[in-house]
Amino acid sequence: DAKTTQPPSMDCAEGRAANLPCNHSTISGNEYVYWYRQIHSQGPQYIIHGLKNNETNEMASLIITEDRKSSTLILPHATLRDTAVYYCIVRPGTGTASKLTFGTGTRLQVTL
């Protein structure tokens, strides 16, 4: 699986957009970008995934660069409950039983 690089920590004011970057320069053609988050000691939670097009759901938006070497997760209006560690993970396909390999992630602190 391709490796990812994320900043270790970020701060965001409540109500503002949180933009979390991820570099995955060695991503291959069949690998998707997944984002998960882990709120303190809880099980990781799926947020969003994409292949090459930008994606949006009720939780977040995912912007993937045209060369697919980096992406940005956007939480449009961060709240205190969004404080968590955010993991960017690349893995093959959507129909395979392949594992998720967690890197170090970004610790997002949302403040008043």
Place this chain on the structure above:
Amino acid sequence: AAGVIQSPRHLIKEKRETATLKCYPIPRHDTVYWYQQGPGQDPQFLISFYEKMQSDKGSIPDRFSAQQFSDYHSELNMSSLELGDSALYFCASSLGLNPLTGAYGYTFGSGTRLTVV
């Protein structure tokens, strides 16, 4: 909606004892994954099962074993426990080869916190 159920939530064992962790996947999910997360660490993949067969193996100690049963629940057996085995153990489930459901990622349980004293 039904989620991934793990039991027990908390477990305290002494060194050299044995522990069994259980995981009940979301109904109709056929793939189970086990992860270990030590204090201040990121989740580390241990092992996975698809349709009751081991599908992948990570950094799982030889003292640990796991299996998936006919009803798709899974158990992680840990023997000769060491202090370093103290961690959160997460189970996740997915539909392994379903191109639709698999696209939405795995669902994780709330974890079992194992403390070895």
